[in-house]
Amino acid sequence: MYYAIISEDVENSLPMRQSARPAHLERLHALKAEGRLLVAGPHPAIDTPDPGGAGFTGRLVVAEFYSLKAA
Structure with a gap:
């Protein structure tokens, strides 16, 4: 089943996001390699491809998992 995270x-939160980023990207790459990642990406704070100093407000990951606990 697909789950939206x-x-x-x-x-x-920028320092926390920066420290978590390598592990986050590693997990996304693993999900993609397993054919389980449908889509993933950030939520820009403003409507532009490069929000600059405005940054991001969050992110979305949609991937296939065996259970909610696994997601």
């Missing part, structure tokens, strides 16, 4: 940033 919607993450919302909290105030001043």
Whole structure:
């Protein structure tokens, strides 16, 4: 079953996001290699491909998992 994982940033979360990014990307690459990743991407704070200083407000991952717990 596909699950949508919607993450919302909290105030001043950039340092946490930067430290988690390598593991996050590694997991996305693994899901893609397994054929389980449908789509993933950030939510820009403003409507532009490069939000610059406005940053992002969160992200979305839609992938196939065997259960909610696995997701």
